Amino acid sequence: MSGTPAILAKGIAKTYGTGDAAVQALRGVDLQASFGEMVALVGPSGCGKTTLISILAGLLSRDGGKLQLAGTDPDALGNEARTLWRRQHVGFIFQQFNLVPQISVLENVAIPLLLRGERRGESLDRAAQLLERVGLKGREGSAPGKLSGGQQQRVAIARSLVHGPSILVCDEPTSALDGATGQRVMELVREQGCRPDRLVVLVTHDERIFHFADRIVHMDDGRVTREVDAKAEVAALRAAQGMERSS
Ligand SMILES: Nc1ncnc2c1ncn2[C@@H]1O[C@H](COP(=O)(O)OP(=O)(O)OP(=O)(O)O)[C@@H](O)[C@H]1O
Numbered sequence: 605m606s607g608t609p610a611i612l613a614k615g616i617a618k619t620y621g622t623g624d625a626a627v628q629a630l631r632g633v634d635l636q637a638s639f640g641e642m643v644a645l646v647g648p649s650g651c652g653k654t655t656l657i658s659i660l661a662g663l664l665s666r667d668g669g670k671l672q673l674a675g676t677d678p679d680a681l682g683n684e685a686r687t688l689w690r691r692q693h694v695g696f697i698f699q700q701f702n703l704v705p706q707i708s709v710l711e712n713v714a715i716p717l718l719l720r721g722e723r724r725g726e727s728l729d730r731a732a733q734l735l736e737r738v739g740l741k742g743r744e745g746s747a748p749g750k751l752s753g754g755q756q757q758r759v760a761i762a763r764s765l766v767h768g769p770s771i772l773v774c775d776e777p778t779s780a781l782d783g784a785t786g787q788r789v790m791e792l793v794r795e796q797g798c799r800p801d802r803l804v805v806l807v808t809h810d811e812r813i814f815h816f817a818d819r820i821v822h823m824d825d826g827r828v829t830r831e832v833d834a835k836a837e838v839a840a841l842r843a844a845q846g847m848e849r850s851s
């Protein structure tokens with residue numbers, strides 16, 4: 605896959621609804637990303653972040669623009685081929701964690717492997733390893749509903765990583781976590797998600813995790829407004845915080 609851009613998006617447009625009820629969620633988004641990278645999307649509520657990453661994950665069809673994800677346009681695939689492509693290549697952490705309530709935490713984490721037809725025993729072993737990495741050893745047999753919000757979010761993170769996806773999209777992955785836990789799981793996301801043949805696109809309001817990203821892409825009103833190097837953004841934030849403290 606090296607040599608092929610991981611994400612090549614040009615003029616992505618998306619409108620929900622029709623007529624008076626139409627909402628233009630994306631108004632021509634351009635975005636490029638390479639394997640090995642973590643790109644953070646930031647911007648005000650309603651600016652189109654979830655819509656954009658849903659399109660990048662092949663979960664939602666766009667209305668306009670061009671898109672290549674590791675050389676594949678998910679909208680050019682039929683429904684069945686798109687589902688198979690997604691199972692093979694994509695991981696997601698949803699804003700609402702979307703765990704399956706009727707099955708155990710361990711089985712939830714193993715879902716991406718089981719859907720790909722991998723052996724149950726091996727899938728559950730791999731799921732248990734990921735659960736340990738997110739600090740949930742001992743909770744494998746619990747029902748998701750018996751866990752706290754932060755624990756459920758960590759189950760969702762383990763599930764998103766279990767099959768080694770080439771494209772991982774995360775919607776506010778640390779929203780329910782305390783600072784220290786957020787740092788620990790982001791280390792795991794970075795380690796597992798940003799390999800030479802993988803990348804992560806992350807939506808976040810959490811400035812404490814900006815330093816995990818390589819690039820910060822700012823959005824407003826359905827468009828990308830600017831892109832900055834994450835190190836420069838973090839340095840600027842720290843300087844601004846220092847000035848606040850000394851004033
Ligand atoms: N299923 C839907 N049907 C109709 N409108 C929608 C739908 N999903 C999103 N929208 C609208 O599209 C716009 C972009 O929504 P989106 O969820 O992408 O924003 P966001 O940047 O993720 O916001 P937040 O930070 O609050 O999660 C908003 O105006 C929203 O109301």
Ligand SMILES: [Mg+2]
Nearest residue numbers: 653654699775
């Ligand atoms: Mg959102």
